[in-house]
Amino acid sequence: MTENKEPKALFLSNAPHISTPDSVTKIMWLVVASLVPAAVFSIYTFGVRALILLLVSTVSAMAAEALFQLVMGKKITVKDGSAAITGLLIGMNVPPAAPVWMLVIGSFFGIIIVKQLFGGLGFNIFNPALAARAFMMASWPVHMTTGWHSFSGNIIGKGITNTSGLPQQAFDAVSQATPLGALKEGPKLLADMNIGAGQLHDLLFSPAMFKSLAIGNVGGVIGETSAVCLLAGGIFLLARRIITWHIPVSYIATVGILAFAYYALTGHASPCSAMVFHLLSGGLMLGAFFMATDMVTSPVSAKGMIVFGAGCGIITFVIRMWGGYPEGVSYSILLMNATVPLIDRFTKPAVFGK
Amino acid sequence: MFSGFKGGIHPPENKHISEDKPFSNLPVPQTCYIPLQQHIGAPARAVVQAGDMVTEGQLIGEAGGFVSANIHSPVPGKVSEIKEILTVNNKQLAVVIEAEGAFPTSAQPKQTDDWKTLSAEEILKRIRDAGIVGLGGAAFPTAVKLSPPPEKKIDTVIINGSECEPYLTVDDMLMQSFPGEILEGTQIIMKVLGVNRAIIGIENNKSKAIASLKKTLSRETGSRIEVRSLKTKYPQGAEKQLIFSLLKREVPSGALPMEVGVVVQNVGTIFAIREAVLYSKPLFERYITVSGSMINKPGNYKVRFGTKISDIVEECGGLKGEPAKIIIGGPMCGLSVHSMDIPVVKGTSGILFLSEDEVRTGDYSQCIRCGRCVAACPINLLPCDLGNAVGKNRYDLVEGLNPLDCIMCGSCSYSCPSKRPLSHFIKLAQAWVRKQKK
Numbered sequence: 001m002t003e004n005k006e007p008k009a010l011f012l013s014n015a016p017h018i019s020t021p022d023s024v025t026k027i028m029w030l031v032v033a034s035l036v037p038a039a040v041f042s043i044y045t046f047g048v049r050a051l052i053l054l055l056v057s058t059v060s061a062m063a064a065e066a067l068f069q070l071v072m073g074k075k076i077t078v079k080d081g082s083a084a085i086t087g088l089l090i091g092m093n094v095p096p097a098a099p100v101w102m103l104v105i106g107s108f109f110g111i112i113i114v115k116q117l118f119g120g121l122g123f124n125i126f127n128p129a130l131a132a133r134a135f136m137m138a139s140w141p142v143h144m145t146t147g148w149h150s151f152s153g154n155i156i157g158k159g160i161t162n163t164s165g166l167p168q169q170a171f172d173a174v175s176q177a178t179p180l181g182a183l184k185e186g187p188k189l190l191a192d193m194n195i196g197a198g199q200l201h202d203l204l205f206s207p208a209m210f211k212s213l214a215i216g217n218v219g220g221v222i223g224e225t226s227a228v229c230l231l232a233g234g235i236f237l238l239a240r241r242i243i244t245w246h247i248p249v250s251y252i253a254t255v256g257i258l259a260f261a262y263y264a265l266t267g268h269a270s271p272c273s274a275m276v277f278h279l280l281s282g283g284l285m286l287g288a289f290f291m292a293t294d295m296v297t298s299p300v301s302a303k304g305m306i307v308f309g310a311g312c313g314i315i316t317f318v319i320r321m322w323g324g325y326p327e328g329v330s331y332s333i334l335l336m337n338a339t340v341p342l343i344d345r346f347t348k349p350a351v352f353g354k
Numbered sequence: 355m356f357s358g359f360k361g362g363i364h365p366p367e368n369k370h371i372s373e374d375k376p377f378s379n380l381p382v383p384q385t386c387y388i389p390l391q392q393h394i395g396a397p398a399r400a401v402v403q404a405g406d407m408v409t410e411g412q413l414i415g416e417a418g419g420f421v422s423a424n425i426h427s428p429v430p431g432k433v434s435e436i437k438e439i440l441t442v443n444n445k446q447l448a449v450v451i452e453a454e455g456a457f458p459t460s461a462q463p464k465q466t467d468d469w470k471t472l473s474a475e476e477i478l479k480r481i482r483d484a485g486i487v488g489l490g491g492a493a494f495p496t497a498v499k500l501s502p503p504p505e506k507k508i509d510t511v512i513i514n515g516s517e518c519e520p521y522l523t524v525d526d527m528l529m530q531s532f533p534g535e536i537l538e539g540t541q542i543i544m545k546v547l548g549v550n551r552a553i554i555g556i557e558n559n560k561s562k563a564i565a566s567l568k569k570t571l572s573r574e575t576g577s578r579i580e581v582r583s584l585k586t587k588y589p590q591g592a593e594k595q596l597i598f599s600l601l602k603r604e605v606p607s608g609a610l611p612m613e614v615g616v617v618v619q620n621v622g623t624i625f626a627i628r629e630a631v632l633y634s635k636p637l638f639e640r641y642i643t644v645s646g647s648m649i650n651k652p653g654n655y656k657v658r659f660g661t662k663i664s665d666i667v668e669e670c671g672g673l674k675g676e677p678a679k680i681i682i683g684g685p686m687c688g689l690s691v692h693s694m695d696i697p698v699v700k701g702t703s704g705i706l707f708l709s710e711d712e713v714r715t716g717d718y719s720q721c722i723r724c725g726r727c728v729a730a731c732p733i734n735l736l737p738c739d740l741g742n743a744v745g746k747n748r749y750d751l752v753e754g755l756n757p758l759d760c761i762m763c764g765s766c767s768y769s770c771p772s773k774r775p776l777s778h779f780i781k782l783a784q785a786w787v788r789k790q791k792k
Contacts, residue, residue, distance in 0.1 A: 013714075014775065016685060016767050018365055018520065020726075024771050027724070244729070298723075300723055350734060352359075352607070353594065
């Protein structure tokens with residue numbers, strides 16, 4: 001019969017015998033691709049300097065991973081793209097005037113201390129890019145919190161003008177900060193000039209400001225300024241099913257609800273405008289779509305992801321309103337990273353039939 | 355549409371390869387290899403000896419217990435030997451028959467009885483005598499499944515026509531080609547179980563099958579049998595998921611469908627039941643799908659049990675090259691085999707010859723906790739945690755993760771971007787837990 005036609009080598013394994021076309025490498029490089037609109041926009045607004053910083057941080061992170069794996073005699077996995085994401089995000093998380101050497105050190109810290117020493121991809125507890133940002137904040141606070149571009153109009157075209165009737169001197173002082181910085185530091189600054197916070201709110205919670213925030217015509221770290229570009233990347237990730245809606249939606253919705261509730265309860269004339277300002281400003285879009293969704297450092301179940309996102313939202317808002325920093329996204333995600341094992345334990349889905 | 359059970363996956367269906375190929379008969383093989391265990395339960399006892407002459411459909415193995423099934427000769431001929439051969443379930447004792455002589459019953463069988471005049475006991479006896487087992491793949495003796503203990507009230511029969519496994523099209527073709535027979539078989543088991551309601555659940559990618567069954571429903575059968583379209587999502591055909599999709603009843607963990615008043619039968623089994631009851635025809639042949647990119651003439655074929663894979667390859671125009679995997683059953687739940695000497699048995703729903711591009715091979719990497727397996731699991735387990743525990747030899751952690759509730763659908767392994775063999779890990783965890791319980 002046909003015995004002699006027996007194939008030479010057949011693979012044997014338990015079922016299933018087919019597998020999703022997605023792989024870790026594909027997922028990671030698609031995340032890199034999704035960050036491209038925001039990165040390109042930042043180069044357009046902040047110039048070649050932004051390009052240099054992004055390149056330096058990305059290359060440093062990949063080099064750090066390769067070097068560490070080489071020295072430790074491990075398999076070199078830089079091609080999987082996870083180090084590239086970390087590096088790119090570190091670059092997107094510093095002010096445009098940041099020194100190049102700081103990014104090199106930050107990237108090495110993120111990859112070697114936060115990721116590889118914990119066991120590499122899949123085993124790190126904290127998001128390496130955010131831990132690197134926190135490390136740089138603690139080590140070089142001046143480099144991390146100065147050198148913003150003014151939102152009054154020198155980035156791309158016409159920015160915010162002084163329509164709210166602030167004295168020019170006060171307006172100039174306020175507009176040197178990031179919008180969230182102005183919200184936090186502004187009232188004190190204006191109080192010294194005997195001006196109330198109301199006018200500051202009129203300036204910040206205005207349609208002109210929303211437009212600038214959406215486009216990215218404001219000061220901020222390299223990657224966070226353009227809400228529209230970040231949203232486009234986030235929608236791409238959702239459409240490609242790289243991430244699910246749970247974390248970004250619960251995160252952004254929590255910040256929105258808290259902002260609305262806070263301003264409504266404190267008697268603000270237009271809590272809706274205040275809410276829009278909080279949603280569009282700072283690193284919320286960058287954090288909610290690209291950093292809180294880091295698979296390794298977020299819960300595995302849908303319920304857990306919603307709890308995680310809500311926790312990020314609460315901490316972000318608390319830091320923004322009452323904390324020592326104008327911005328709370330990175331610390332909120334880092335703090336929530338630490339709670340992931342707990343969240344996973346308490347959100348274990350109920351087994352079918354039990 | 356009610357989307358049904360939670361989780362699940364959408365693997366490429368690849369049914370186009372064989373879905374338009376009408377049934378054809380594969381020639382009877384010269385030598386048949388008939389294992390004595392083709393079902394769940396005790397093996398059958400051989401009642402023939404080397405040198406005996408047998409006729410087509412003659413009993414050659416007698417059920418070895420209550421949960422067991424008779425085995426019949428698929429061909430007339432001479433028993434040459436009874437020996438151990440390689441089967442889908444390791445090595446098994448098998449009766450080897452050299453075909454010779456005439457095929458008395460292979461012409462269209464005559465209807466012997468009107469089943470409506472038969473008692474439920476008589477119908478059940480014919481099903482048991484014919485050696486009918488579940489043809490969806492699990493091969494559980496049908497007569498046992500149709501004899502629930504009296505305290506379990508059955509109110510609904512579900513006919514499983516979902517055929518959610520990629521590549522397989524045999525149930526689809528059965529429903530398209532024999533809608534009347536399937537409705538009749540459905541009524542037969544409704545009579546056995548004494549129920550007035552049956553639902554035939556079919557995934558909505560099989561519109562021709564749905565249409566052909568709906569068209570065939572008469573006023574009388576239409577009031578008792580419902581043909582329902584289901585969302586195309588793997589594993590829609592898994593018993594507990596199918597029951598949930600159709601009736602929203604949740605079969606308790608560790609229990610059988612009869613716990614919620616349901617008996618599920620596959621359409622192929624229904625077809626065989628009807629032939630057994632009407633013609634007293636034993637189960638010695640079945641319809642299978644032969645598919646995959648490496649076979650020259652894929653299609654849906656009627657095959658006698660005991661036909662070796664190599665015989666089928668020859669009849670289906672040979673292979674296009676070296677397949678990477680040969681799979682008995684579907685690509686999600688089937689078994690990969692390393693020999694083409696393995697014969698087709700009752701539980702063989704298909705044979706796939708897949709190229710290296712179609713199958714998962716190669717290494718896996720560490721878990722990145724993406725949660726895709728958690729989202730895919732229809733039972734709500736945490737496959738990633740189970741896999742990590744087994745990977746680290748931390749078997750002490752697995753029991754709290756409920757590995758015994760796993761239905762081995764493979765959705766977790768399919769969805770894993772790190773290509774971790776999660777259902778394989780869960781199988782190891784199950785074995786460990788079962789050993790602890792002993």
